[in-house]
Amino acid sequence: MKYIVCQEPGTFVIKERDAPTRKPGEALIRIKKVGICGTDLHAFQGNQPFFDYPRILGHELAGEVLEIDDNRRGLKPGDLAIVMPYYTCGKCIACAQGKTNCCTSMEVLGVHIDGGMQEILSLPLEVLIPAGKLTSNEIALVEPLSIGAHSVQRAQLLAGETALVTGCGPIGIGVMKFAKLAGAKVIAMDVNQQRLDFVSEKIGVDHTILVGQNTSENILDYNQGELPTAVFDATGNKQALEAGVQFISHGGRYLLVGLYKDDLCFNHPHLHKKEGSILASRNATFKDFYQVIDMLKTGSFPATDYITHEVHFTEMIDHFDSWIKPETGVIKAMVNW
Ligand SMILES: [Zn+2]
Ligand SMILES: [Zn+2]
Structure with missing residues (x-):
């Protein structure tokens, strides 16, 4: 062989x-x-x-x-x-x-x-x-999509919440899909307009933001003056990871789904006054795999x-x-x- x-x-x-x-x-x-x-x-x-x-x-x-x-x-x-x-x-x-x-x-x-x-x-x-009955292509997507399913599970995201997801790559797309299924309002952010168009058309995210376009104001304008209660980083990029913490609401949580290979720096008073939670999300469990399989069976991906x-x-x-x-x-x- x-x-x-x-x-x-x-x-x-x-x-x-x-x-x-x-x-x-x-x-x-x-x-x-x-x-x-x-x-x-x-x-x-x-x-x-x-x-x-x-x-x-x-x-x-x-x-x-x-x-x-x-x-x-x-x-x-x-x-x-x-x-x-x-x-x-x-x-x-x-x-x-x-x-x-x-x-x-x-x-x-x-x-x-x-x-x-x-x-x-x-x-x-x-x-x-x-x-x-999944196709072999769908089968090979179960693992990457389960990373997103796991992070949404880890966030215990509820219907009606607003979630910001930075990074519209293969992992971010999975996060967005499962955040939508959880009933959240999803804002997608990326540096690439084509990818934003993709998640808007194919995943049904509610709002997209091209990085650099007055990001905070854009989020507040869209979300009735409130920041998202859950922010997911799916970039693994140091600058994006460090910037993401400013977008969580008071009492919000920040999910680190992407992985950066070294130290990250956050301003403690900024995080403290919000009582922000930082949650790493790693890999996935069998439960997440089965959730992805059920989602793929519906044909909605x-x-x-x-x-x-x-x-x-x-x-x-x-x-x-x-x-x-x-x-x-x-x-x-x-x-x-
Ligand atoms: Zn992989
Ligand atoms: Zn073990």
């Missing part, structure tokens, strides 16, 4: 080896789709912290079951499956509270251990979820528009570089296996 390995920053190599043999408690999975995300781009560029090479990337996966034993989720050969790419210990302090998304010894497929850029993988039964680029894996190496450039208009690139 063929696989693609990131040998070192900037270098992918396509190689061949025997398919794995299935161990007890595992299922043999043929990979159908691998979604490309920021983590993969950072790993390729060499700026993903704590990353070891060589590594087979790929954690947004759609697979088909080739071989499997009887299992509690009822998966059978021929079924399409969603892969939960977070391997958790089940017994640390976080897992014991049900917060498996921040397990102390978390290993993520395609990050800490070899991932899905290979034709066949043998995976533990616990990480496989039946996909029902514009999966076809969200996937802007699709290539066969034999052509991935030639295209990968271009997905780093914003001018290619990429939201989600998908690699077909």
